[in-house]
Amino acid sequence: MRRTFSPSRRMPDPPVYPLRFEPVYKEKVWGGRRLERFGRALPGDAAARIGESWEICDLDATSASGGGGEAAHSVVANGSLRGSTIGEVTARYGPALVGRLETGEGFPLLIKYLDAMENLSVQVHPSAEYAVAHADAHLKSEAWYVVDAEPGSAIWKGIREGTTPDVFRAAIESGDRARIESLMIRVPVRPGDCHYLPSGTCHALGEGVFVAEVQTPSDTTFRVYDWGRTDRELHVEQAMQCMAFGPAEVESCERRSHVAGMFTTVTRLVLCEHFRIEKVRMSEGYEQEIPYDQPTIWMVLEGGGTIETGNGAEAVDFERGQTLLVPAAMDEAKVRLAADTSWLEVTFPQALPERIA
Numbered sequence: 001m002r003r004t005f006s007p008s009r010r011m012p013d014p015p016v017y018p019l020r021f022e023p024v025y026k027e028k029v030w031g032g033r034r035l036e037r038f039g040r041a042l043p044g045d046a047a048a049r050i051g052e053s054w055e056i057c058d059l060d061a062t063s064a065s066g067g068g069g070e071a072a073h074s075v076v077a078n079g080s081l082r083g084s085t086i087g088e089v090t091a092r093y094g095p096a097l098v099g100r101l102e103t104g105e106g107f108p109l110l111i112k113y114l115d116a117m118e119n120l121s122v123q124v125h126p127s128a129e130y131a132v133a134h135a136d137a138h139l140k141s142e143a144w145y146v147v148d149a150e151p152g153s154a155i156w157k158g159i160r161e162g163t164t165p166d167v168f169r170a171a172i173e174s175g176d177r178a179r180i181e182s183l184m185i186r187v188p189v190r191p192g193d194c195h196y197l198p199s200g201t202c203h204a205l206g207e208g209v210f211v212a213e214v215q216t217p218s219d220t221t222f223r224v225y226d227w228g229r230t231d232r233e234l235h236v237e238q239a240m241q242c243m244a245f246g247p248a249e250v251e252s253c254e255r256r257s258h259v260a261g262m263f264t265t266v267t268r269l270v271l272c273e274h275f276r277i278e279k280v281r282m283s284e285g286y287e288q289e290i291p292y293d294q295p296t297i298w299m300v301l302e303g304g305g306t307i308e309t310g311n312g313a314e315a316v317d318f319e320r321g322q323t324l325l326v327p328a329a330m331d332e333a334k335v336r337l338a339a340d341t342s343w344l345e346v347t348f349p350q351a352l353p354e355r356i357a
Contacts, residue, residue, distance in 0.1 A: 014080065015313040016093045019325045021074035021086065024054035029229065032117030034148065034210050038321025052114055055323035056297065058086050058107035062219050074107075079314045086325075099294040099328030101348060109275060109346065111297060111323060112213040113147070120205040121232070122156065122180065122225040125218070127200040127242040137238075138218030139199050143253075143270045143277055145344055146193040147301065150208030156184045157195060157203050159245050168245070172224050172236055180225050194269040194277070196253050200244040212299050214346050216274050264288065266345075273349060281342045282335075290326065290333040296347050298324040303341025309333045 025043055028051025035042055035053055042050050057072040074086040081089055090103050101108060114120075125140035144155070159168060163183050171179045184202065187195070189209060197203050202224070205211065222235035222242060253270055263283035270277040279301075282288065290307065304319035310332030318324055326333075 015309070015311050015330070016081075016089070016096050016327045017079055017309070017314040017330070018307050018316040018318075018327065019076050019081065019086075019089065020078045020316070020318075020322055021056055021325070022077045024057060024072055024074070025050050026052035026054065028052060029232070030116055030118040030120050030207075032115045032210075034115045034117075035113060035321075037148075039319070040321065049117065050115065052112055054110065054112050055299070056086065056107065056109065056111040056325060057217075058103075059110070059217060059219070060106065063221065078316060093327070096329040097295060097325075097327045101295065106217060108217060108348070109297070110215050110217045110219070111299070111346070112215070114144075114205060114211050114213055116205045116207055116209050116211075118207045119227050121221075121223040121227070121229075122184070122202065122204045123221050123223050124202050124239045124243050125199045125222070126220050126238075127244070130238075130242045131199075131220075136220075138220045139216055140218040140220055141196075141198045141272065141274055142213055142215035143194060143196045143272075143275075144205070144211040144213055145269065145277070145279075145299075146189050146191050146209060146211055148191055148210040149189050149193075152188070153190075153208040154186050154188045154206045155195065155204065155209065156181075156206065157187050157197065157201065158185045159183060159202050159243070160185055161246065163245060165240060165243070165245060168243075169236070169240060175225075175228075177227065194253050196249070196270050196272060198244075198272070200242050202239075202243050212301075212344055214270075214275055214277055214297075214344075269344075271349075276347045276349065278345045278347075279342060280345050282337055282340070284337055284340045287334055287336045290330065290335055292326060292328060292330075292333075292347075294328050294348055296326045296345060298326060299344040299346070300324070301342045301344065303337060303339040305335055305337035305339075305341055307333060307335050 031049035031051025057074050059072045062072055076082050076084045126137040131137045131139045160183050222239035224236050224239045263286040265281045267279040300322050306317050308315045309330045
């Protein structure tokens with residue numbers, strides 16, 4: 001049965017505070033070491049390829065090809081709640097942390113960084129129809145914000161208009177890279193671009209691209225082509241049942257920017273049924289109240305500062321490369337910036353759709 005918290009705003013004692021979590025690193029054949037530029041101490045030696053950092057996760061199970069088949073629950077890294085899982089903190093604080101969100105099946109987003117030193121596989125995630133029909137598959141709609149990209153880098157997003165499933169399948173079965181690429185839409189990218197990839201979109205992250213990823217809480221992935229790598233399983237049959245054929249939106253999905261104050265600019269990037277992403281830029285030395293009434297995720301891209309509250313909650317410093325979960329209820333909370341700062345601000349629509357499969 002789903003657990004739904006009441007909308008009460010009464011603060012528990014002691015009050016909750018902005019949470020950082022221990023990153024969950026995933027070694028990938030295509031990964032790199034670019035997270036070290038964010039001040040991360042990565043596991044393994046200098047040759048270890050870290051492809052993913054799971055910043056916030058709350059999954060009872062993962063796929064063998066994605067998360068390794070194990071459960072993945074973020075653990076608090078700061079303050080008096082250090083060592084608690086995200087589920088334990090949610091159960092303790094309820095609406096003070098998550099507002100009106102339903103979290104009976106876990107926190108409703110998975111937040112990552114992806115570092116592609118080589119191309120990721122050409123892949124697709126389950127469509128809604130496929131997920132309903134297959135209990136072990138889960139919807140995985142996602143957005144990529146390009147944090148860094150080598151000159152000439154690109155992603156692949158969607159299948160060229162007019163391509164039929166039979167034509168695409170034949171290309172995949174041929175293993176001919178040029179033939180496969182000719183049917184996919186290659187999109188050059190640069191830092192600051194953002195792309196939304198709804199489930200069912202055939203896609204691949206290209207070499208040299210480092211992205212922040214916001215997605216629905218699933219790691220179900222069907223690979224259709226792996227650029228000549230032969231040591232990983234492909235899932236062509238499943239992928240063909242999920243894949244969307246038809247025109248895709250290939251432009252960066254920045255929608256609008258507006259000046260929220262003399263020292264603040266907000267850029268709308270993505271608004272979909274699962275999440276909303278905005279980029280916030282704020283000037284050094286500026287102090288701003290935090291008016292949230294729902295949990296909000298910050299992925300800090302540049303700068304840093306301190307979040308303080310007036311109710312006895314712990315002040316939390318933050319810096320470039322860190323991810324925060326800012327609670328729904330923090331009375332008189334303010335952010336003070338030590339430098340010009342920008343972050344991705346991830347929030348939720350007024351009502352999330354039913355979680356599919």
